[in-house]
Amino acid sequence: MARPSRTLTRRYEDELRLFRTRWSQAGLVALVALWALTPYVLADDFWLSVLDYAGIAAIGAIGLNLLTGYAGQVSLGHAAFLGVGAYSAGYLGSELELPFLLWLPAAALIGGLLGAVLGPFALRLRGNYLAIVTLGLVFLAEHVFRNLRDVTGGNSGRSVQAPPEVGPVDFSDLSFGGESFSNNQGWFWLVWGLVAVVALLAKNISRTRPGRALQAVRDRDVAAEVIGVQLGRTKVWAFAISSAFAALAGGLYGSYQQFVSPDEFSLFLSIQYIAIIIVGGVGTIFGAVLGALFLGGLPGIIERYSDSIPGVATSAGGDGFISVFSLNQAIFGALIVGFLVLEPRGLAALWLRAKAWFKAWPFGY
Amino acid sequence: MSEFLQLVFAGLALGARYALVALGFVIIYKATGVINFAQGGLVALGAYLAYAYNSVTLFALAVVLAALTAGLVGAAVERVVLRRMVGQPVFAVLMVTIGLLFVLEQVITAVWGYDALNLADPWGVDTVKAGEVVLAERDLWTLGIAGAVLAAFFVFFRFSTLGVAMRATAFDQEAALAQGISARRVFAASWAISAGLAALAGVTLAAGPAALTPSISAIALVAFPAMIVGGLDSPGGAVVGGLLIGVTQSLTSGYQEDVLPWAGQNLAAVMPYVVMVLILLVRPYGLFGTREVRRV
Numbered sequence: 001m002a003r004p005s006r007t008l009t010r011r012y013e014d015e016l017r018l019f020r021t022r023w024s025q026a027g028l029v030a031l032v033a034l035w036a037l038t039p040y041v042l043a044d045d046f047w048l049s050v051l052d053y054a055g056i057a058a059i060g061a062i063g064l065n066l067l068t069g070y071a072g073q074v075s076l077g078h079a080a081f082l083g084v085g086a087y088s089a090g091y092l093g094s095e096l097e098l099p100f101l102l103w104l105p106a107a108a109l110i111g112g113l114l115g116a117v118l119g120p121f122a123l124r125l126r127g128n129y130l131a132i133v134t135l136g137l138v139f140l141a142e143h144v145f146r147n148l149r150d151v152t153g154g155n156s157g158r159s160v161q162a163p164p165e166v167g168p169v170d171f172s173d174l175s176f177g178g179e180s181f182s183n184n185q186g187w188f189w190l191v192w193g194l195v196a197v198v199a200l201l202a203k204n205i206s207r208t209r210p211g212r213a214l215q216a217v218r219d220r221d222v223a224a225e226v227i228g229v230q231l232g233r234t235k236v237w238a239f240a241i242s243s244a245f246a247a248l249a250g251g252l253y254g255s256y257q258q259f260v261s262p263d264e265f266s267l268f269l270s271i272q273y274i275a276i277i278i279v280g281g282v283g284t285i286f287g288a289v290l291g292a293l294f295l296g297g298l299p300g301i302i303e304r305y306s307d308s309i310p311g312v313a314t315s316a317g318g319d320g321f322i323s324v325f326s327l328n329q330a331i332f333g334a335l336i337v338g339f340l341v342l343e344p345r346g347l348a349a350l351w352l353r354a355k356a357w358f359k360a361w362p363f364g365y
Numbered sequence: 366m367s368e369f370l371q372l373v374f375a376g377l378a379l380g381a382r383y384a385l386v387a388l389g390f391v392i393i394y395k396a397t398g399v400i401n402f403a404q405g406g407l408v409a410l411g412a413y414l415a416y417a418y419n420s421v422t423l424f425a426l427a428v429v430l431a432a433l434t435a436g437l438v439g440a441a442v443e444r445v446v447l448r449r450m451v452g453q454p455v456f457a458v459l460m461v462t463i464g465l466l467f468v469l470e471q472v473i474t475a476v477w478g479y480d481a482l483n484l485a486d487p488w489g490v491d492t493v494k495a496g497e498v499v500l501a502e503r504d505l506w507t508l509g510i511a512g513a514v515l516a517a518f519f520v521f522f523r524f525s526t527l528g529v530a531m532r533a534t535a536f537d538q539e540a541a542l543a544q545g546i547s548a549r550r551v552f553a554a555s556w557a558i559s560a561g562l563a564a565l566a567g568v569t570l571a572a573g574p575a576a577l578t579p580s581i582s583a584i585a586l587v588a589f590p591a592m593i594v595g596g597l598d599s600p601g602g603a604v605v606g607g608l609l610i611g612v613t614q615s616l617t618s619g620y621q622e623d624v625l626p627w628a629g630q631n632l633a634a635v636m637p638y639v640v641m642v643l644i645l646l647v648r649p650y651g652l653f654g655t656r657e658v659r660r661v
Contacts, residue, residue, distance in 0.1 A: 072456075074455070124645070124649040127455045128394075128400050128455060129593060129597065129649065131459060132593050133642060135586070135589060136590065136637075136641055140639070143631070146631075148629075274460060275460075275464075326471045329470070330471035332467055333467025334467075336460055337446060340453070341446065344453065
């Protein structure tokens with residue numbers, strides 16, 4: 001009897017498995033090894049901090065992707081929930097001095113509840129109207145951040161003294177086996193570990209009943225309602241879960257930076273998150289992570305090598321016609337336009353296409 | 366009372382600028398179904414072009430040239446980028462215009478820099494007294510120009526061949542195509558007109574004592590609520606919404622200290638969004654917007 005193809009599906013359980021083939025299982029092991037070893041190999045503080053920020057962004061982007069990519073609800077308001085998470089972390093962690101294992105889930109919970117409260121507003125609105133209203137949410141949140149001084153510290157921001165300590169282990173000051181690690185190295189393990197947890201959670205949400213309801217709403221909400229999806233509940237749920245992930249990311253962001261100010265949670269941040277899921281691939285969890293790595297890494301690369309890019313002014317009043325900041329912004333805009341026009345399914349699609357090509361290899365035609 | 370009238374007048378002048386931008390949004394939305402986030406970039410581009418032309422020619426001529434050039438840029442953007450996006454989801458098209466905004470803003474700063482520039486000050490700081498109320502000539506000119514342009518647009522929209530073609534395409538694209546109307550021409554014209562209106566709004570914002578900086582493009586963010594309040598697809602609604610938002614902002618900054626001292630500093634900046642949310646709660650498609658019919 002001939003050996004079956006390695007992706008032959010025989011039982012329904014096979015189809016639902018997350019890591020179906022030997023190759024993807026090996027890939028998982030490789031990823032874990034990469035996660036564990038990167039801080040050893042890459043001791044450079046600059047690149048580690050880039051990766052830490054990218055990991056935090058990946059968590060927030062996975063949340064936005066559940067809402068926008070899976071449920072099809074366009075939201076420009078993600079920055080507001082990131083801000084809520086960051087300030088919650090600041091207040092709960094440094095003012096009330098709660099431990100890490102309490103303030104982080106609490107920040108996510110606050111974000112989620114707020115999303116659930118604001119979700120019903122979204123029920124009546126669709127498409128473009130929804131996009132503009134969530135845009136308003138960013139400005140209203142910024143107003144609150146600036147004026148609720150007891151919690152947020154007002155315009156000048158507040159410090160966040162909420163170290164990521166789990167029992168005796170402090171990720172910002174790790175040491176084991178007689179070796180001590182820097183702040184950025186510890187954060188790398190923490191953040192990317194959390195990325196894996198969040199990604200697995202989101203993946204499982206997306207393939208089970210509530211997740212399929214989200215996708216039905218996205219594809220055709222009237223039809224979804226007809227086949228028994230409760231439209232209202234599903235949309236509110238999508239907002240809540242997406243906001244909770246955003247607040248989680250915001251809390252980590254605040255704790256990592258040890259400082260937050262209202263200027264950071266502007267419309268631009270929302271747009272950055274949308275760009276992450278567009279460039280990575282709308283509607284794929286994996287794409288959100290890829291996009292965060294790509295858009296997180298690119299400014300770092302430009303900043304590091306700005307000396308050797310022609311026409312860039314590295315200092316104010318230096319030679320060149322465009323500043324590093326301007327170049328970043330322009331590239332960022334061009335990437336959004338370029339991906340949407342040329343490859344709307346993002347980086348994830350490039351990967352899937354390569355995989356599909358190798359599936360039939362060497363018998364591609 | 367005179368203080369109230371004064372504030373209302375200032376609000377109307379501000380609102381007229383919003384109305385110009387909001388009408389630009391509505392024209393593009395009506396014809397092509399796209400919310401154009403790059404509008405703010407076109408506002409800034411128009412103002413900077415007026416600055417550039419003004420250094421070689423008369424102010425009035427520079428304004429007209431700036432509006433025309435901005436219109437050409439708008440049509441080019443439609444031709445090169447937006448036409449490829451036909452049939453893509455709403456969200457994708459919206460994000461493309463955001464991407465365009467980023468590129469446009471950085472091109473402007475690469476050419477003109479971040480420094481505040483002085484666009485001509487043709488109106489000065491003279492004022493006219495009407496009874497108790499002091500009216501700034503600058504505001505009167507703004508209202509006059511905006512009023513004339515808006516009136517001209519509505520006449521054009523109602524009676525000219527292109528205007529009728531635009532209305533027909535907005536109403537039913539396929540039927541319009543079957544009647545021999547070129548949808549491409551209509552799309553290009555919509556973008557051109559919208560960009561021209563944005564340029565005029567930019568000039569009325571930047572001329573006079575206010576300096577010209579790249580941040581001028583932020584006005585588009587306040588014109589969004591104006592458009593939504595009026596209804597996405599109602600040109601008349603855009604004007605009403607613009608004036609409403611302008612007056613609300615002006616009255617808020619005038620009376621907030623007495624009425625709502627607890628609501629925080631700079632409440633006027635977020636009032637447009639508060640008004641927008643409140644109105645949408647009652648009327649989800651704005652004051653004059655078309656209700657979307659859902660049929661199974």
